[in-house]
Amino acid sequence: MSRKLLWGIITVLLITNIATLLFMSQNDDVIVSEDGEEKAIRSNEPVATIDGEDVTYADWMTVLRENHGEKALQSLIDRHLVSKLAEEKNIEISEKVIERELAYLTSMQGPLEEEELARAEEKWREEVIYRYQLEFLLTEDVPIPEAEVEEYYNVYKNQYDFSPAMQLSHILVSDMETAERIYGELEQGANFEQLARENSIDDETKNSGGYLGFINTSSQFFPDGYEEIANEIGEHSYSTPFAAGNGVAIIYLHQALPEIEFSYEEIKPYVENELALHEKNISLQATPLWEEHEIDWLYGN
Template sequence: MSKKLLLGIIIILLITNIGMILVWSNNGQVDVKNDGVKRKFSNKEVVATVNGEDITYQKWHEALKNTYGEEKLKAMIDRILVQQLAEKNRIKISDKVIEREISLLLAMQGVLSRSEYKELEADWEDDIRYRYQLQMLLTEDIPVSEAKIKEYYARYGKHYNFTSSMQLSHIVVKDKKTAEKIYEELESGASYSLLAQEYSLDEETKSEGGYLGFISTESQFFPKGYEEIAAKMNEHSYSKPFEADNGIAILYLHRKLPSITFTYEEIKPYIKSELALNEKNQSLDADSLWEKQDIEWIYEKSE
């Protein structure tokens, strides 16, 4: 994956993960969504007060429109245009490629609930498909020799694969008696994170509820014995106490990410477009695709 493509994905994710999403309703009010909770506001309703001075929804909305209106509308046009041209040119992005990119993004995340992941997954999939379609549209007419693609694949092909990883937390205690007490509390509905903070001997992780993060199954830092235990577990579940190198451990498996590997033929179109984009030295934006398209918008520059 090129640096330009990764940067593009990160920028879109930053935009799409803004905490508040505004949607106009049919009755002249708006739904303001914050942390999953919706509240209706009218235009004249106050959304903030600063030392007695009010900011109404209307003022806020006007400021957003004037500051980001053109940028947001252009982004919407770009999305529709890329989708139309991709369909016209029969450009399809492999589900396997999308799965790999989502796995990479997940591996950079903290703990996500099932509902949080479900919301993010749909946005991520749309963003990833858009960026790859855009890259291929920008480079479809740029020739890249088979020899150059094969040379690049021979050198960097493994970097396109994803190694299986596990997102784990652990509680480590000195003796089996303490571990069994913790297990009984878990069975009674106690919080794993709070128990880790109270009992775990691992000073590096206990303040974070025992969170170890995502660990590649090929990593030398994977604690001995953990992979074998976690392999038999379901996501969002904890293990029974077991002997570990540094005591008695109880694992929590948040998520498993399987290995994803590509053959040369599977990854060839993506390497070709990446090499072509680098050769063209063009930024990953849709501006050049606007040419010869029937696009009208309110920010059109007058001649």
């Protein structure tokens, strides 16, 4: 994923969240999406109180509309227009490309529960599809010579692949007896992060609940023996105690991200788009598409 595309996705996600606040209402119940969670409130009730003084729902909506209304509405129009044109032109984004982008976005996150991850991936998928559809629409009339595409691919082809990685936490102790005690507490429902903070002898990770982060399986920093154990357990689960290089460990596998590799033919259309955007200095904005269509909206024509 190019840095330009990545920041584009993040920006659209922020605007989409604002749009959700502005427009997702139904009668007196308003659904507010915050960090993937939904909360019902009533428009005739205060949204906050300060020393007994109410901040009304109407006040809140007014501020949102005045500060974010135009951008939020523009974003909604952009998305509808891009989706409509992509359908008309039969623009389909490769599922393999989508999975790669989801893997990149996932690898930028801290630990997420299964439900949190599912909600996040649903949003990310929508944004990845939108951004790639927009790329195709903006660059469809910009020819790139085959030789140039091949040359660029041969130099940068590794950047289009995704290396397998695991998101891990661990509890490292000095002996098996301590590890067995901790394992027993886990089996009784104790929290892995809390036990790591209380018991781990790894000073670099104990204060963060034993979190090691995402580690490429080919990395020299991947702890010896951890990959083999992680391959034997499922995601969002912990291992039995095992001897590690400098003690006895229990690991928690948050997620395992698979290797994703592309042939030249699979990735060629996306390389062409990337080169066209760069050579013509095209911004990833849907505004140029408006000129070809009749769009009448609240803020102008």
